[in-house]
Amino acid sequence: MSESPLLKLSGLEQVFDTRKGPVAAVGGVDLEVKAGKVLCLVGESGCGKTTTARAAAGITRPTSGAVEFRGKSLTEMNAAERTDYRRSVQYIHQDPYAALNPTRTVFSTLTAGLKRHGLVKGRAEARAKAADLLRLVDLTPPESYLDSYPHQLSGGQRQRVNVARSLAMDPKLLICDESTSMLDVSIRVSLLNTLGRLRDELDVGFLFITHDLAVAKYFAWDGEIAVMYLGKVVEHGPTPEVIGNPQHPYTKALIGAVCEPDPDLAKANRSTEQLRSAEIPSLHDLPAGCAFHPRCPAFEPGLCDGERPLLQLASRRNVACHVVARDRVPVDDRTLTFDAVPGSRRPEPESAI
Structure with a gap:
């Protein structure tokens, strides 16, 4: 239990x-x-x-x-x-x-x-x-x-x-x-x-x-990360999973903005798709559908600007994204736990912050 x-x-x-x-x-x-x-x-x-x-x-x-x-x-x-x-x-x-x-x-x-x-x-x-x-x-x-x-x-x-x-x-x-x-x-x-x-x-x-995701990575490596955007949690799961294999486009954008001392990882981060807009929507006038869709590089008309996505299981974490929900590979959600990923290593201070 x-x-x-x-x-x-x-x-x-x-x-x-x-x-x-x-x-x-x-x-x-x-x-x-x-x-x-x-x-x-x-x-x-x-x-x-x-x-x-x-x-x-x-x-x-x-x-x-x-x-x-x-x-x-x-x-x-x-x-x-x-x-x-x-x-x-x-x-x-x-x-x-x-x-x-x-x-x-x-x-x-x-x-x-x-x-x-x-x-x-x-x-x-x-x-x-x-x-x-x-x-x-x-x-x-x-x-x-x-x-x-x-x-x-x-x-x-x-x-x-x-x-x-x-x-x-x-x-x-x-x-x-x-x-x-x-x-x-x-x-x-x-x-x-x-x-x-x-x-x-x-x-x-x-x-x-x-x-700062670098601070979160270092301090919560054996815990969980919940990513918020405009008042809602858009991704939530074990820290090694969220950092090592982000699913939501917003989480990917946050990780891409972290300074990375490893040249290969830094190059990979820079090669990811750029946000469509740097402007954050106003809470007084939130966009229809997914609130992130005006900035999202994975935006699909008719899908992302319709209904608001629900936070649901996907690849050992919860994600609120229509594209991820549509494209995710089915897994046995009964095995989902938010414990640290087996075999994962805690980052060293100089590589995390």
């Missing part, structure tokens, strides 16, 4: 009212995150990744659909269950400069939640706990950082403090919203390795938001 998910999104929709009318930022998303596993949500800016993450974290209430934590819908939780959810699901923001209060020391930042929930007694215990948290994220010796203010830290150190703060509540799920995008490459790899160690040692699940 498969393990039950920590987090489950079912038919999640988020509609915002604007001067030009309602805008569906997220248009029906179904995702699951299990303990100790990584789900990367990938796509261009404005595709709905952060809106999905904020709903999953309970920061915003979705227009429709359900967010479940350990099998219980957020809307049906009592006060005690809601408190447990708030402590178990922590959010790491993108900007390490804006996420920390400039008037608080690192010690004050790390212990605010501990004091609020009565998890420490006295200053000595709080200071010892804060020091342990800094060691977890490789900020050592902790005495060098506890009494520092954010402006005295580098970007990488600030983001590690953000991670340490999220770990203070002993979380079961971390939602990382572009948490490495503003860091230098060397610091990015180091932080990803730290997060990976926490995942393995503490069995923490991750909903990892990124626009």
Whole structure:
């Protein structure tokens, strides 16, 4: 029997009212995150990744659909269950400069939640706990950082403090919203390795938001990738399958845009068909049929601009594409799993980022 998910999104929709009318930022998303596993949500800016993450974290209430934590819908939780959810699901923001209060020391930042929930007694215990948290994220010796203010830290150190703060509540799920995008490459790899160690040692699940498929490839190699486009998931499956054998034209375009150090692979990526248009359609006026068809190199009139494609099984992953659905080779879908592909190798940092 498969393990039950920590987090489950079912038919999640988020509609915002604007001067030009309602805008569906997220248009029906179904995702699951299990303990100790990584789900990367990938796509261009404005595709709905952060809106999905904020709903999953309970920061915003979705227009429709359900967010479940350990099998219980957020809307049906009592006060005690809601408190447990708030402590178990922590959010790491993108900007390490804006996420920390400039008037608080690192010690004050790390212990605010501990004091609020009565998890420490006295200053000595709080200071010892804060020091342990800094060691977890490789900020050592902790005495060098506890009494520092954010402006005295580098970007990488600030983001590690953000991670340490999220770990203070002993979380079961971390939602990382572009948490490495503003860091230098060397610091990015180091932080990803730290997060990976926490995942393995503490069995923490991750909903990892990124626009960078290279980062997704490195961090979620043993997990899954869900590719979003204009509020919908267009491809979802095991990371080695999605990266190594993409099916949706949009996923292929994203992979083709990644800088590839291997000359042969770089040449192959450049030789792929170019997008028909670089312009992203407006959410106020989505095209008929597949929303990607105005840009899609595989566009077929009468097929792609008719009905919206459904997310369905194809080659060990789910794909929303009329052309793929028509041309796919039949497989035994009963064998479909989203576990890591047997025999696949985790990419090295220098080849992934």
